[in-house]
Amino acid sequence: MSFLPEKEPLKFDVNLCGAPEEIIHLVDNIKKVGEQFLYHWKTFPIVLPPTAITTKCQINGNDSTYGSDSNCTLARRAITSIRSINCRDLFVPPSFDELDAVAINTKGEPRHLNAKQLESLRERGLDKDIHGKPKKLNSKQLDTIRKLGEFEVASINFVGQTHKWRLTEWLQKGTERNRETLLDDLAFSLQFLLVTARARLFSHFFSIADSIKAILTGVIKLIDIIFGVPSLQAHNLPEKIREERCRYLVAELICRPELEHALEHLISFVRKQLRKAATEKFEPSKEAMFPQIPIPYQFLTPKHEEIDLRLFNRDIMKKALPVIMGLLERETRGWFLHFREKLIYELKAQKLSDEEIEKSVNEAVMKEYLQRVYKSIINNSELQMLGDGIPKLLINQAQCIVLMHRAVENVQRKIIKQKNTLSQRMQYTYPVLSRIGPWMRDKQRIAEEKFIQECQWSAHEEALTLCKEYNLHQAVYFLQRDLTFMREREPVLSKELKAVKIPTRTFHWLTQIWHPSNWIVRRSFQGQSETIPTILSSTATAITTPRSNPCQAVFLVEKEITRSTTTRWPFWRIINYFYRTWTWTWNAMFFFGVVIPWCSPVSVRSLFCSESFYPDLELSQVNGTLFPRKSSLTSTLLSRLNLLWRHISKSRTHFETKPDTGFIGKGMTRHLNRIWNYVIKGILGTLAMLIIFPIICLSASLGSLMVAITGPLWMPLVTLLLHVFNGLIYDLDSPAEWKNRYFVIIEAVIWNIIIQGILQPLIACLIAFVLCPIITVILFFVALLRYWFRLAWDSIIYHLVIKKRGRIPACDSFIVKRVAGPGMASDYYFQIRPEQALAAFEAKMELDELNAYQNLMEQKIQQPQKDFARFVDVCFGPFSAHLAKNGAYRVLEKEAQDLMSALHDKLERRLRELQSGLSTTLKSKIRLTSKDLKVTVALASKMLEYWYPQHVIQKLSTSEEEFWESKGITINDWSALAVVFFTDIFSLDFLTPLDDTDTKFKLETEHSVDLSRFSNAIHTINFDGQSSEMLGPLYSSRGNIQIQSPYLEISAFNPRSKLLHCKFKKLDNACNSITYTMLLGGRFKTGTRKHKAYLGTNSAQSSQLNKSRPWKRSQQPYMADKMCIPLPVPHPAHIALIIHNRDSESPIPLESENCIGILRALEDRSSDLLSTDYILASSFDSTDSHSSLTSESAEPEEQNVNVYNWQRDDWMLRTRQTGAVRVELASPEDISLDSESTRVVFGTLGTTV
Known part of the structure; x- marks a missing residue:
């Protein structure tokens, strides 16, 4: 019997009564041609591929090779299996309810124990003794009850597991737990004296100190509203310090001798533009383009060390960034998984802690990734064509950014380690006081502030050390200049600028x-x-x-x-x-x-x-x-x-x-x-x-x-009435916007002086000197009485009731409750055998074969319809005729639907047998031991190699290369493909082997399931030393170890980037720093360690929390403000003007608005005048303006097109939506619309309306 489908020509019923002979002849010819080329399936047998689980398979001796024509993935011995395996029978979860199973029989009556059960219960009985009576508690269990109020009973069905029972507290609490309660009560009583009473004296909220401040505030408000108190502020202090910081970084640079002519041309161009701006209106961006003004990008230090700033060139970065993005993406593939697991295995063999392993592996993964990226950059021909030394400059820039982040992270780690050490020491030294949360937080805050003050330059010094190790001379120079400025010049400059204050109004x-x-x-x-x-x-x-x-x-x-x-x-x-x-x-x-x-x-x-x-x-x-x-x-x-x-x-x-x-x-x-x-x-x-x-x-x-x-x-x-109105109703002359304007005198007299200044200290003194000591004494004696009464009660109940009447329970009650045992905890796993994993793997391969078969059959079923549609389109398309889905085409559709239904019915029946029926939660808990996992992956890779190409890959509509690329692995890497399949079958956690310390239960199969052929194949593999080394440490138990995929931000290669300039916030976990989030592509972890991860929204949430609870002291997180990443190096055009002003008697006014616009036009210029690419703003391209970052290479999804790139002093090209519009009333033709960049350009001599 043939299993191939048979074709039959289509028959067309044509009725042309009364039509001209020419039309009849034409239609007859078309009908003949159509019946010659068009067809339908006369027979279409649907025969599914034979299942590998029920096919007869043989294995010869110790030969573990597989025949290429066999339908079985594993060769079998001369044992034939004729029973089909339902995948739902491969994994049978165990029953954790063994208490009632031991206590009663199947009819609900007391179970009568036979000799075998009695012998088993003698060894490990649960709640019955050798006579089948309730079992008494032994001395160890009684001792545990005396100390903790709980006891343990060994499990019968799960070897090594125990059931833990806890007695209700009114019956027995235990001496240890009673002592903990005593310490908590004493800490609670002392909290009123050490925290609450002290806070009423010196706290920022509701205290005597706060009342003194309130009285002074009220008096000053009254004096201010009547006479006027000076109101001054330091205007834009951070901006001025930042400008001086940028100038100081390049203050000693010298232009290279061969580039002095470019410096002179640039200076003359700027002077000419300044003169032009004073006499007429012009657009600096266009003036900077025609002609191309040369900008010196290379300078020398006083020691004649070369400073190369060609990466500030927008054209170079515009061409380099797309290439670098492709390299960054390519270098993340094919090595990370095995590299990570090998490192974890090796470090675990050295008996390191999880935290040390996580830190070391993350650093090693990032180092390996960076080395691969740097090697690709240095060997890339496109980047080499951009200029001599450009790849090296890109590598040095990225290295500098990574090392600076690592330096800040090291400081953060030191702070966290110091906090943890302090907490442990305080808990050991002060067992009672350490239980007072506010007292501990205050001590930690003081220690942290002291440490931060001592280590305020540690980030700079650490970055200098790291850059010197990597021979980054340019970065070392700027870091040293930046450190000198922040350590020596910034305090003096800040003091001077703070003295220069301007009125607030x-x-x-x-x-x-x-x-x-x-x-x-x-x-x-x-x-x-x-x-x-x-x-x-x-x-x-x-x-x-x-x-x-x-x-x-x-x-x-x-x-x-x-x-x-x-x-x-x-x-x-x-x-x-x-x-x-x-x-x-x-x-x-x-x-x-x-x-x-x-x-x-x-x-x-x-x-x-x-x-x-x-x-x-x-x-x-x-x-x-x-x-x-x-x-x-x-x-x-x-x-x-x-x-x-x-x-x-x-x-x-x-x-x-x-x-x-x-x-x-x-x-x-x-x-x-x-x-x-x-x-x-x-x-x-x-x-x-x-x-x-x-x-x-x-x-x-x-x-x-x-x-x-x-x-x-x-x-x-x-005017006098208005003066009174300002004080009583609304202050029209308020000196600052942030001050209250309503009812100022009433606020000062009633709230600040009377309530806060007089009533507050009286109530605070009453609480601090009377109520808090009384409450402390009362709670102290109550704690002692409670402790001794509890001890007496526990002793009486223990000797009169528990010791004489206590026995092992069979169920929970109001007296005792099972709190731990098999199936109750969430940190347990199910252990399976390699045979079960291989059987599920075989089912997965068969599923893939069925899917490929389904796609192939569906295409073949629909082929007559496609040929019909193509015939109509070719023959009648030029005459504007379209396919009408009726007549013969409708018959084809009906036949295809019937065949599709038959195909899907057969496939559905087969697929139901291949589904394991496991829930997602259960799949995530299935594990293998380390040796079994190696064996399973090795055999699975062989199964794939000898079976998958012929049965699946050949049936796919794509090529073999596209198949491997879609999986993200290299061609013929069968081990990696086996790993991917196991991940799909179970979960990613399946690849982590079980440890001896893990809580595990076995997943057995149904008794009718025969997996002997898999067992025989496993036994035939000899794992000697060479084979074991060849397999390697595929995966290791990670527990709390979380290794993030390597990732480097594209902005790390651009010195004008703003993305990497961020303030590093204090984290409660060193591995959750911004470095891991940005450079390593990590995510913040939650719930994996004792400390919670710090999230970016915590500062806003803390602000809202302080508003709702003002008595809480605001916590200022550690922020490495002294370290700017990247360093605020000005643009070379600005550096050239700084050098000129340093050596010239007629300096150029860099602070003028016209000069700022000219510099920005020089910085943002590009050879591509029609470029409308999105530009990210930079924080420190020049000392007076925020320049632009060229990131034309960014992916479309990464560009935030809804965010405008406003620049603070862009006086010529500003399109900010404000209430004022600059227009030329007398000359509307002077208003021009730039269609390329969608900007409106106005003249400089207009008026504001």
């Missing part, structure tokens, strides 16, 4: 200039400003807004005199009071004495002048003269009457010129119109203007004049 008082002839007119042209005479003109000009043309001058007018006061001096509020009174008085007199009587619509001028007038003036941008503002036109009484009667005349004319088409003729409505216009509008309106308007004008003018004359009398009272 400046007040501006504007006084109106009354007469326009006294207004101040300024003329600005090409960066120069001068005051010109004020000229009043009656001739208006067309241009009144500032022009953007740099060849045209800009005129500005000042109508107020500005005076300023600050919070620098004492009594600044009194000074503000006088300035406010003076300014407001003159402005009120101007408003009420000039504006209203002479310039307003109800002024005397509006009453007596014959024509309208212009009370306001505006500035001409042509000649700087002041002329009347047209928008300020004000009408007078005569002009209003004139307008009224003109309106009446126009209304009458309009009425008379309209045609007479209304409901009532004009003969009647004309009289009404005359009455409305002449009488009501004209006469009454004129009378109203002549009578009411003069009264309004005179009363308003006279009233405002009176207010203006009496202004010096009432204005001081208004």
Whole structure:
């Protein structure tokens, strides 16, 4: 019988009644061709591959080779197995409930023991003696109960395991546990005296010390709100120190002689651009590109050591980073797993602790990874083409970053070790006090602060030592300069800068200039400003807004005199009071004495002048003269009457010129119109203007004049009321934003002085000197009474009840409860035999074969449909015809669905037999011993080598190379593939062998399962010394050892990177440092050690916790602020300017805004002018600005495109979304949109609106 499918041509039913003969002939030809090429499956037998578990297999003697044509993965002896193995029968979990099984029989009645059971119970009975009666407790168990209140019973079914029972505390607690309770009670009583009482005296919260601070705070607030206390601050102190730090790093550098011409060209270019910026507007980024300005990247130290900074070149890094990323990814493959396990095995053989092993292996893995990466970089031809020595520079940069991180990590490890040592010493020296948590934390905090103060330069010194070992001369030079600055210059500089303080707030008082002839007119042209005479003109000009043309001058007018006061001096509020009174008085007199009587619509001028007038003036941008503002036109009484009667005349004319088409003729409505216009509008309106308007004008003018004359009398009272309002309600003159502005006097008097200053110390003294000692004494005697009463009670119960009546229980009760034993703990494992693992492995291979068979059959079943669709597309596609899924194609679909269903049904039945049915939790606990694991992996690799290529790989739709690449292992590495399969079958923990100290239970098979062929194959392998060495230490028990995959951040190769510049936070575990997270690709561990890992969100959570619980002292974590990674070396363009300023008598102003923009344009320039790649900001590219980091090579998923690269002083290309927009009102064509970089560029002479 043939198992191959048979084809049958498709038949088409065509009905063309009434069609032309040409069409009938054409369709007949198409039908013939279609029936010739198209087909369907006449028969399609579905025969699954024979299962390897039930196939007859033989093995000859000690020969363990496998026939290539055999369906079995292991050769068998002359023993034939005809029983199929269900994979669910391979692993049968044990039952941990042996208590009831011993106590009762299957019918629920007391079990009668036979001779064999009695003999077994004599040796290891559980709760029955040799007569089947409840078993008494022995002397060891009674002694354990006396000490701990618990006892142990050996297990029957699980050799080496014990059941632990604990008595309820009211029955028996135990002397040891009673002593622990006594120590805890004594510690709790002493806590009130040593912690609570002391905290009420010296703590930062609710203490006498805090009350003294509160009184001083309240008094200062009262003095400040009434008179004014100086309020100063050091402005931008960290930024200034950082700028000086950057300059100091390169202060001694010398330009190479052959590059001095480039330095001169750069200096001349910067000077030219500064002159241009002072006279006209320009874009520095474009000016820096055309022409290409040479930048010296190589310098010399005073000892003539070479400093090569070519990695600051954006073009070089743009080409190098993609290559390096590929090398970093490639070097992580193929070696890590075996290398890690070999190291763990060797270090475990040396009897090292888990912590030492973890540290050593992580360092060795990272070292091996870095060596591989460095070797690939040094031998890469693409990187060598970037320039002589560029690969070496990249390696040195990465080495420097790694070593600096390692130095900081070493300091962190020392701090953690010192804390642990202190804790152990305190627990040994003070067994009671060490149980007081706040007392221990306070001691640890003091010791940690002292250690940090002593080791504040340890990170620098450690990094210097490491860099010297690796001969990184350039890094050593900058590290030494940085250490010298931080140790010698930074304290002095910080002290000097702290002395230079600025006021926290400046007040501006504007006084109106009354007469326009006294207004101040300024003329600005090409960066120069001068005051010109004020000229009043009656001739208006067309241009009144500032022009953007740099060849045209800009005129500005000042109508107020500005005076300023600050919070620098004492009594600044009194000074503000006088300035406010003076300014407001003159402005009120101007408003009420000039504006209203002479310039307003109800002024005397509006009453007596014959024509309208212009009370306001505006500035001409042509000649700087002041002329009347047209928008300020004000009408007078005569002009209003004139307008009224003109309106009446126009209304009458309009009425008379309209045609007479209304409901009532004009003969009647004309009289009404005359009455409305002449009488009501004209006469009454004129009378109203002549009578009411003069009264309004005179009363308003006279009233405002009176207010203006009496202004010096009432204005001081208004400002005094405002001064009182500032103290009682809301402080408008608050010197700082962070201070409270509401009800300042009430806060100072009631809260700070009365509550915190008076009531707080009284209550604190009462608690510290009365309540806490009383509570301590009471708790002390209660603890002693409790201890002696407990001892007496335990002795009575032990001698009267437990010793005489105690026996081994069979179940839990309210008196005794089983707390430990087989199956109760989570740290246990299931041990299996190699035969079971190999059988499951064989099932896994068969699953892969079935999957490959399924894909192959599905493609073959669907082949007629694909050929049909291709035929239609080729023949009728040019005529825009598409496949219609009906007719013959529908028949093909139906046949394919039927075949698919039959295939899936057969596969599902087979797959159910191959499923082990184990849960994920159970799989993670299955282990083998070390020897069994080696044997299993060795045999599994042979099974794969002789069976897998023919039965699986040949049936795959991909090539063999693609198969191995998808698994992430090298070609024909059958051992690694076996490891991957075992990981899929069980879990990754399966590869960790069992130790002798592990708690383990056996997973047996069903009695009907025959695994003898696997046992025979195992016994035929002879593991002599050579074979054992060949297999090697595949895997080792790791326990708490966690080894992270090696990973190096791409930014480690870029000196302009910001990613590696971070402040190192204090960690409770040395291996959880930021170095492991970033450089080793690690993750923070939780729950694997005694100490918890520090997470990045802990600082925010701690801040929120302190707000909700203010009595908790805020813990300041250790931060290696003295170490910046990478070092803040300025850009070579900035270094060139620093060198010029050091040796020149006419230095370039580096702090100026124009110079900062020019430097940034030079730093960010690239030969690719159309480049729009994402640029990461850098913290220390120059001393005045944050430059950009070229990371065009970053992967798309690693780029944060939603984060804008704002730079602090980018004055020319700023697109920050703020409330102010710079526009050129007179010249909108000067606003340009850069379509390539989506930036709007504005001129520098614009105005802010």
